[in-house]
Amino acid sequence: MKTVIFRADDPQTPKKAAEIIRAGGLVAIPTETVYGLGANAMDEAAVAKIFQAKGRPQDNPLIIHISCADELERYCHDIPQSAYLLAERFWPGPLTMVLPVRDCIPKSTVSGNDTVAVRCPKTAVTRALIAEAGVPIAAPSANLSGKPSTTTAEHVLNDYGEDGLIDAIIDGGPSAVGVESTIVDLTGVRPRLLRPGGVTPEELKALLGELEIDRAIFSQISNDTVVRAPGMKYKHYAPSAEVYIVTGSGEAAAAYVRRHYEQGDAVLCFEEELPLFADCNPTAYGRRADVNTLSAGLFAALRSLDRPEIKRIYARCPEGGGVAYAVGNRLKKAAAFRCIDAEAEL
Numbered sequence: 001m002k003t004v005i006f007r008a009d010d011p012q013t014p015k016k017a018a019e020i021i022r023a024g025g026l027v028a029i030p031t032e033t034v035y036g037l038g039a040n041a042m043d044e045a046a047v048a049k050i051f052q053a054k055g056r057p058q059d060n061p062l063i064i065h066i067s068c069a070d071e072l073e074r075y076c077h078d079i080p081q082s083a084y085l086l087a088e089r090f091w092p093g094p095l096t097m098v099l100p101v102r103d104c105i106p107k108s109t110v111s112g113n114d115t116v117a118v119r120c121p122k123t124a125v126t127r128a129l130i131a132e133a134g135v136p137i138a139a140p141s142a143n144l145s146g147k148p149s150t151t152t153a154e155h156v157l158n159d160y161g162e163d164g165l166i167d168a169i170i171d172g173g174p175s176a177v178g179v180e181s182t183i184v185d186l187t188g189v190r191p192r193l194l195r196p197g198g199v200t201p202e203e204l205k206a207l208l209g210e211l212e213i214d215r216a217i218f219s220q221i222s223n224d225t226v227v228r229a230p231g232m233k234y235k236h237y238a239p240s241a242e243v244y245i246v247t248g249s250g251e252a253a254a255a256y257v258r259r260h261y262e263q264g265d266a267v268l269c270f271e272e273e274l275p276l277f278a279d280c281n282p283t284a285y286g287r288r289a290d291v292n293t294l295s296a297g298l299f300a301a302l303r304s305l306d307r308p309e310i311k312r313i314y315a316r317c318p319e320g321g322g323v324a325y326a327v328g329n330r331l332k333k334a335a336a337f338r339c340i341d342a343e344a345e346l
């Protein structure tokens with residue numbers, strides 16, 4: 001069977017896709033963060049298909065997606081007041097909360113944890129699908145494990161082909177945010193940021209009063225370390241080339257790259273800096289002046305650079321808080337935290 005492509009604006013799509021989900025199939029779903037590879041979160045066999053199709057390690061738990069905040073209590077217990085506050089302010093939207101899980105969610109969905117990550121996505125067709133299916137949809141990012149995330153239906157097709165490895169894709173156009181959801185763990189003494197995303201640390205702190213930042217966000221975690229979110233330790237978001245972040249002014253970075261440039265090198269930069277890197281095979285992923293264009297364009301650009309002839313990528317990375325914090329985190333992970341200070345190399 002070939003993979004079916006549904007259009008997001010076809011009124012029949014939620015119903016048709018829900019039939020596939022209820023029958024235990026895989027449907028790639030558009031969300032405002034990235035495309036997810038979805039299955040019935042309550043069906044162990046369906047969830048196993050997600051891990052298999054992606055080549056995802058079994059100890060990396062899935063996020064479950066619900067159609068509205070009222071469904072939270074079906075799947076979680078001992079929900080703190082902070083979760084309701086966050087849901088009211090940021091749902092539907094790019095925020096995932098980690099909460100104690102009820103027994104109705106199979107152990108394989110949460111990789112044996114006693115917690116579950118839950119999100120209510122903004123994209124209307126996907127919420128309609130979840131409501132129609134009547135079950136939560138477990139969905140990690142729809143990329144093959146270890147590859148840059150998928151922000152279009154075409155990216156999903158590129159990873160899995162058309163030959164029915166996944167049953168259907170709902171084409172909802174490019175994801176607006178472009179980086180995965182913010183994850184906040186509410187099961188500890190203090191709320192803890194596990195992954196930055198479209199909901200910023202500043203917004204969370206303003207609402208929660210306090211927020212711990214997990215060290216996996218800004219440093220490399222070795223594979224034998226026990227971490228709160230197992231997914232944190234895996235290589236992520238990376239094309240096959242080695243990525244290096246080059247910090248400093250555009251001029252200093254361009255001077256450094258020109259001095260070291262070899263065949264097989266490429267540059268991932270801001271649109272404003274394209275002229276500076278003109279001789280060094282540059283690809284822009286958005287405008288420095290508008291960080292939302294950087295988050296929306298990052299994964300498509302990383303995918304376009306995922307070609308065998310490209311061996312090394314010098315990347316320019318936005319600095320600071322807000323959404324730049326999430327973009328910087330993804331790029332640094334893709335670079336395994338390798339940074340070159342171009343100003344010091346002048």
Ligand code: AMP
Nearest residue numbers: 061062098115116117140141229230231
């Ligand atoms: P992705 O597969 O790209 O959608 O990422 C899902 C992320 O959510 C991974 O980093 C997981 O480790 C994280 N996650 C899922 N469930 C939990 C959980 N119960 N506790 C902590 N992190 C979780």
Ligand code: MG
Nearest residue numbers: 140141149180
């Ligand atoms: Mg992922």
